Structure formats: C-alpha cells, structure tokens
Amino acid sequence: MRRLPPQARALVPLIVPALLVGVGASFLLLALSWVAERIQITLWERLPDAxxxxxxxxxxxxxxxxxxxxxxxxxxxxxxxxxxxDPATTGLIDPPLPVRVLPGLALAVVIGLAGGVSLGPENPITAINIALAYTLGMRAMPRTNAVLWVSLAAAGTVGALFGTPVAAALILSEVSMGDDPRPLWDRLFAPLVAAGAGALTTVLVAHPTFRIDVPPYPGARLIDVVSAVVISTGAAVVALGAVYAFPFFHRAFRQLGHWHPVLMVGVGGLVLGALGALGGHLTLFKGLDEMKELTEHADEHGAGNLLLLAVVKLAALVVAGTCGFRGGRIFPAVFVGVALGMFAHAVVGAVPVSLAITCAVLGVLLATTRQGWLSLFTAAVVVSDLALLPVLCVAALPAWLVVTGRGSLDLAPLRGGD
Incomplete structure (x- = not known):
C-alpha cells in the first residue's frame, strides 16, 4: 500500500464501498423488477384468463x-x-431524495411497470439507490464527499440496467461532478467499480440484453452514409415533436392536478389506455421485450403499422411522463427508435435494417435525452455490430446539430454546455 503513489492510495479505500453500492443497486433493481413482473403476469395473463x-x-x-x-x-x-x-422535472441523476419518500416512489414505479405504462424503471430506481447510498454512506463514512455516494449509486444502477459498466462511464462523463479537479479516470474509478459490480450482478442473475435479432450489417457503402444521416436526423425531428409537446401536456395535467392528484394521474391512465387500445400490446410497458417481439415478427408489420406503433409509443411516453407516473424515458424511446428504423427500411428496402434501426435509435435518444455518449452507445448495442460504429459516429453529428439547445424530454434545466 505504501509503495503506491498518493493518487492510487486515495482510490483503494473506495473499492469496498463501491462494490457494496453496486451489488446493492443491482439487487434493488432486480427485486423491484421481480415484483413488477409478478403483478404484470397477474394483471395481463391470469386475471383476464380467469x-x-x-x-x-x-x-x-x-x-x-x-x-x-x-x-x-x-x-x-x-x-x-x-x-x-414531479417526475417531469427530474433527470436520470439528481440530488438525494429524503428517505421518507422512497416507499411511495417504489410503490408507484412497481404499479406503473406492471400496469403497462410506457415508462422504464431507470429514473425512479436510480433515485431510490442514490437516496439509500447517500444516507447509509454518510452515516458509515461521514467525512466523505456526498458527491461520491451519488456517483456510486448512479453508476451502479446504470451498470445494472444496461448490463455493462460502459454505459455508466459514458453517462457520468456528461454529468458535472462539482469542482473535482482530478483527472477523469480518477473521478470515474470508484463509480466504475460500482457499475461493474452492478452490471455483473444483474448479468449473473437476470441475463438482461438490449440486443435485437436482425440481419447483420453487410458493410459500409457511400450511400449508407447518406441514409444514416437522413434517418438519424429524421428520427430526431420526429422525437423533437414529443419534446416540444412535453411542457404543454405537463401544464394541462397540472391543471387537473390542482383539482386532485388522483384525477390527474387517473385521466393520464385513461389516455394511455386509449393509446394502448389504438397501438396494441406492443406499445405497452417499458418496451424492451416488446421491441424484441417486434423485430422477431417483422414480416407481420407493414410500413403504416410500424409508423403507427412509433407515434403511439412516443405519444404514450409524453403522456406517462407528464401526468404523474414514475418512470424513465430511455427504454420506451429505444422502442420508438426501433419502430422508426423498421419503418425506414420498409419504405426503402435497399437500406439495411440494422443500419436503419441503429440510426433511428440514435436520433430518437439524442432528441429525448440530450446525452450524446449514451445515445451512441445504446444505438450501437441494440444491434451489436462494430461495423456500424463509423457510420453511426457520422450520423450523430447532423442529428446533434438539430437537437442541441432545444431541451429534452423533461423539464429539468438544459444540460451543461448547451
């Protein structure tokens, strides 16, 4: 230990807390997801069968x-x-919440996930893990910086959600870490330990994956660059429609909330029910399993139906995110991108479906999250074809020019640097 340089000696004591936070974050995610899945089976299979x-x-x-x-x-x-x-005013990584709000938040997100609401688990579960890690961590190690526990919990949860620590590193690289002057990799050391622990725990227990089964990319062509730019930019423009609609829907539902919160969320559920009836079961829930089902039965969906699925899911995401349901936007947004990419391929069959899907996912995520690295990473892992990376990097640039400075799918302040 003494032979290590001072920078390394400062990092070593963080390994055990990071491992504990990462594993704990993963187990909480798995536990809440397991409860939601059991309720989902009852609501959508056993009860209607009975x-x-x-x-x-x-x-x-x-x-x-x-x-x-x-x-x-x-x-x-x-x-x-x-x-x-108000979930419309929060992002993926926010300051710690009081512990007293966590039971209600957990209950709300479990009911929403099980009930088919078009939101993912990422925002509320990250908030719960941050609050717990901060509260317990500051009691155990009161001299540590509060930012440490926030970054460990956020990294552990994101690593567990995506099944890889890479996503956590990319997200944290876009988040302000206060006035910490240390090099990026020193700042990311403990969060990466937490993210790796969370990811490995989830992978070993639940085997999650974003990957969909589509024909492999045949190889780069000059025309593919043009197609990629058009699709990513077009998908970003479509998603920006939801971004612009978000505050208007939020104000409308808040007016109902002035009468009573139950009326606000109840009317939101009614609207989601109407959208779900229009789009069908594929437009329900967070969208991870549904996008796999969509691509597995691609021959059953024409261009018009694919566009309908994308628009309905995007509308449901806006409604769910503004009427008071607790949940995140990333998972449903990926489904929207997959449906738009399949639509682009259905309209122009010469565009490889793998290219169309990854570029559409990239454009939708850039518009809705305003996080460049996360968008690029998620688009790449959806198809998991390294040959697409050079084209995706080019396609991200014009799409980013379209979305930068225009807000995101929440009412939080603009990201740093915009």
Missing part, C-alpha cells in the same frame, strides 16, 4: 391502464412523501 377475456384486447388495455392511473394517483396523493417530486 374472466374469459383476452389480455391484449382493446377493452382490457383501456380498462387496466385507466385503473392503474387511478391507483398510482392514490399513491401520489395519500402515501407519505407523495412518491417524490
């Missing part, structure tokens, strides 16, 4: 989402802490 109806019928989708909206509204209204702050 009643002799189809769980994918328009009537069941509409009724279930409406009831889920009312139930989540009751949680937001009646449970201590009101399930945390």
């Amino acid at each position: 009643l002799g109806v189809s769980g994918t019928s328009a009537g069941w989708i509409f009724g279930t989402l409406t009831v889920v909206g009312v139930v989540v509204g009751v949680v937001v209204w009646a449970v201590p802490g009101h399930a945390g702050p």
Whole structure:
C-alpha cells in the first residue's frame, strides 16, 4: 500500500464501498423488477384468463391502464412523501431524495411497470439507490464527499440496467461532478467499480440484453452514409415533436392536478389506455421485450403499422411522463427508435435494417435525452455490430446539430454546455 503513489492510495479505500453500492443497486433493481413482473403476469395473463377475456384486447388495455392511473394517483396523493417530486422535472441523476419518500416512489414505479405504462424503471430506481447510498454512506463514512455516494449509486444502477459498466462511464462523463479537479479516470474509478459490480450482478442473475435479432450489417457503402444521416436526423425531428409537446401536456395535467392528484394521474391512465387500445400490446410497458417481439415478427408489420406503433409509443411516453407516473424515458424511446428504423427500411428496402434501426435509435435518444455518449452507445448495442460504429459516429453529428439547445424530454434545466 505504501509503495503506491498518493493518487492510487486515495482510490483503494473506495473499492469496498463501491462494490457494496453496486451489488446493492443491482439487487434493488432486480427485486423491484421481480415484483413488477409478478403483478404484470397477474394483471395481463391470469386475471383476464380467469374472466374469459383476452389480455391484449382493446377493452382490457383501456380498462387496466385507466385503473392503474387511478391507483398510482392514490399513491401520489395519500402515501407519505407523495412518491417524490414531479417526475417531469427530474433527470436520470439528481440530488438525494429524503428517505421518507422512497416507499411511495417504489410503490408507484412497481404499479406503473406492471400496469403497462410506457415508462422504464431507470429514473425512479436510480433515485431510490442514490437516496439509500447517500444516507447509509454518510452515516458509515461521514467525512466523505456526498458527491461520491451519488456517483456510486448512479453508476451502479446504470451498470445494472444496461448490463455493462460502459454505459455508466459514458453517462457520468456528461454529468458535472462539482469542482473535482482530478483527472477523469480518477473521478470515474470508484463509480466504475460500482457499475461493474452492478452490471455483473444483474448479468449473473437476470441475463438482461438490449440486443435485437436482425440481419447483420453487410458493410459500409457511400450511400449508407447518406441514409444514416437522413434517418438519424429524421428520427430526431420526429422525437423533437414529443419534446416540444412535453411542457404543454405537463401544464394541462397540472391543471387537473390542482383539482386532485388522483384525477390527474387517473385521466393520464385513461389516455394511455386509449393509446394502448389504438397501438396494441406492443406499445405497452417499458418496451424492451416488446421491441424484441417486434423485430422477431417483422414480416407481420407493414410500413403504416410500424409508423403507427412509433407515434403511439412516443405519444404514450409524453403522456406517462407528464401526468404523474414514475418512470424513465430511455427504454420506451429505444422502442420508438426501433419502430422508426423498421419503418425506414420498409419504405426503402435497399437500406439495411440494422443500419436503419441503429440510426433511428440514435436520433430518437439524442432528441429525448440530450446525452450524446449514451445515445451512441445504446444505438450501437441494440444491434451489436462494430461495423456500424463509423457510420453511426457520422450520423450523430447532423442529428446533434438539430437537437442541441432545444431541451429534452423533461423539464429539468438544459444540460451543461448547451
């Protein structure tokens, strides 16, 4: 230990806390996801079977989402802490919440995930892990910087969500770490340990993957660069429509909230039910399993239906994110990108489907998250073909010019540097 340089000696004591936070973040994610999946099976399979109806019928989708909206509204209204702050004003990584709001937030996100709401688990579960890591960490090591526990919990959760620590490193590289003057890799050392622990735990237990099964990319051609730019920019423009609509929907639902929170989320659930009845079961839930089902049965979907799925899912994402449901935007946005990419391939068959999907995912995520590295990484792992990376790097540039400075799919302040 004494032979190590001072910088290394400062990092070594962080390894054990980082491992504990990473593993803990993964187990909490897995536990909440397991509970949500059990409730989902009951709501969408066992209960409709017992009643002799189809769980994918328009009537069941509409009724279930409406009831889920009312139930989540009751949680937001009646449970201590009101399930945390307005989710439309929060990002993926925020300051620690008071511990008293965590039970309500966990309950709200589990009900939403199980009930088919078009939001992912990332924002609320990251918030829960940050609050717990901060509270427990500062008690155990009161002389540490509070930013450390926030970064460890965020990295551990993101690593668990994506099944790789790389995503956490890319996200944290775009987040302000205060006035820390250390080199980037010194600042990322402990968070990467937490992210690796969280990712490995999740992979060993649940085997998650973003990868979809599509024909491999045949190799770069000059025309592919043009196609990539058009698709990524076009997808970004489509997603910007949701970004611009977001504050208007938020104000409209807040007006209902002035009457009563249950009315606000209940009406949101009713609207989501109508959208789900229009788009079908593929437009429900966070979208990870649904995008795999969509690509596995690509022959069953024409261009018009693919566009409908993308538009309905994007509209559902806006409604769910503004009416009070707790959840994140990344997972549903990836589904939108996959559907738009398949639409582009259906319209112009000469464009390789792998290229079309990755570029569309890239454009949608750039517009909705405003995080360049995360968008590029997620688009690349959806198809997992390294031959696409050079084209994706080029396609990201014009899409970024379109979205930069225009806000994102939340009401939080603009990201640093914009």
